[in-house]
Amino acid sequence: MKEPITVSITGAAGQIGYAILFRIASGFVFGEEQPVNLRLIEIEPGLPALKGVVMELEDCAFPLLNEVVATTDLDEGFKGANWAFLIGSVPRKAGMERADLLGINGKIFTGQGQAIARSASKDVRVLVVGNPCNTNALIAMNNAEGVPNDRFFAMTRLDENRAKSQLAAKAGVHNSDVTNLCIWGNHSATQYPDFTNAKIKGRPVTEVITDRDWLEGEFIKTVQQRGAAIINARGASSAASAANAAMDTVKSLINPTPEGDWYSVAVCSDGSYGIEKGLIVSMPIRTKDDGSWEVVQGVPVNDFSREKIDATVNELKEERDAVKDLIPA
Numbered sequence: 001m002k003e004p005i006t007v008s009i010t011g012a013a014g015q016i017g018y019a020i021l022f023r024i025a026s027g028f029v030f031g032e033e034q035p036v037n038l039r040l041i042e043i044e045p046g047l048p049a050l051k052g053v054v055m056e057l058e059d060c061a062f063p064l065l066n067e068v069v070a071t072t073d074l075d076e077g078f079k080g081a082n083w084a085f086l087i088g089s090v091p092r093k094a095g096m097e098r099a100d101l102l103g104i105n106g107k108i109f110t111g112q113g114q115a116i117a118r119s120a121s122k123d124v125r126v127l128v129v130g131n132p133c134n135t136n137a138l139i140a141m142n143n144a145e146g147v148p149n150d151r152f153f154a155m156t157r158l159d160e161n162r163a164k165s166q167l168a169a170k171a172g173v174h175n176s177d178v179t180n181l182c183i184w185g186n187h188s189a190t191q192y193p194d195f196t197n198a199k200i201k202g203r204p205v206t207e208v209i210t211d212r213d214w215l216e217g218e219f220i221k222t223v224q225q226r227g228a229a230i231i232n233a234r235g236a237s238s239a240a241s242a243a244n245a246a247m248d249t250v251k252s253l254i255n256p257t258p259e260g261d262w263y264s265v266a267v268c269s270d271g272s273y274g275i276e277k278g279l280i281v282s283m284p285i286r287t288k289d290d291g292s293w294e295v296v297q298g299v300p301v302n303d304f305s306r307e308k309i310d311a312t313v314n315e316l317k318e319e320r321d322a323v324k325d326l327i328p329a
């Protein structure tokens with residue numbers, strides 16, 4: 001058996017936590033040969049529920065689960081972490097402005113970034129799911145002194161999966177026939193699901209789905225508004241699909257990407273595609289054979305795409321400006 005890896009998860013007693021812990025413990029993400037330690041982080045009010053979740057983890061008797069720690073202490077929670085899933089955050093409540101939410105959640109991610117820098121493993125990688133995830137990741141990254149920027153990610157995979165599923169349904173094919181689907185920008189209603197470069201069975205989507213009005217209109221809107229549609233239907237925000245997308249993200253980051261394809265995750269911009277350096281922006285990413293990732297270069301950006309990308313990146317600049325006090329100079 002291999003040495004266990006350590007996975008830290010914040011908001012572990014929440015909806016997404018409940019949908020992700022058991023699958024990580026079962027080997028779905030890191031493989032059936034890889035034992036895992038789980039370090040589960042909650043705030044005080046979440047601890048009783050977390051104790052119940054830990055009891056259920058025990059009751060699964062998972063062969064790969066080596067150790068479980070439940071804590072409210074960030075240094076204990078991130079101790080030795082190879083992977084950190086930052087899921088916990090405060091949901092937006094009625095009457096709360098976006099700026100208020102940014103401020104409240106931003107403070108959570110300064111402390112978590114600092115604790116990751118102090119206590120996690122040197123090879124730590126961090127996936128931020130808690131919203132607003134791009135800007136939360138930006139704050140964590142800038143407060144994690146000594147941890148390289150290329151270790152921080154924010155999740156747009158749920159949007160990619162949603163977009164693939166919509167295209168597949170329209171074309172009457174299976175989800176797995178849809179490739180090269182990039183979500184650009186922010187995980188918000190300004191995100192741009194790029195149908196212009198996506199493919200179905202290797203052919204451009206625009207050749208397979210010739211209804212351009214649908215692609216430019218209803219398709220984009222459906223993907224952008226899907227989170228709200230789930231809340232309306234279920235009375236609660238998407239959780240199982242979000243957990244699934246978080247696991248898909250990590251699997252994509254640790255396994256080489258099939259030749260010619262890419263996946264979506266928000267990373268620290270290196271200036272590619274004219275996007276301001278240092279912002280956390282979703283782009284086309286691939287994982288190389290050596291396990292490192294890169295921004296896929298040369299993806300065509302037409303005028304339609306440029307306008308959409310600029311709009312979502314502008315929103316990210318505004319979010320960054322709203323939390324500038326939380327980002328050390």
Ligand SMILES: NC(=O)c1ccc[n+]([C@@H]2O[C@H](COP(=O)([O-])OP(=O)(O)OC[C@H]3O[C@@H](n4cnc5c(N)ncnc54)[C@H](O)[C@@H]3O)[C@@H](O)[C@H]2O)c1
Nearest residue numbers: 011013014015016042043046088089129130131155158242
């Ligand atoms: N990026 C995406 O695609 C995506 C998709 C779905 C949901 N989300 C976001 O994921 C987050 C979690 O969603 P959920 O449905 O699990 O919410 P939830 O309210 O069910 O659970 C959140 C948990 O986080 C805990 N928490 C709050 N602050 C914390 C802190 N400072 N440290 C540790 N734990 C803390 C809470 O006690 C709670 O148990 C939300 O911000 C949601 O908007 C993101």
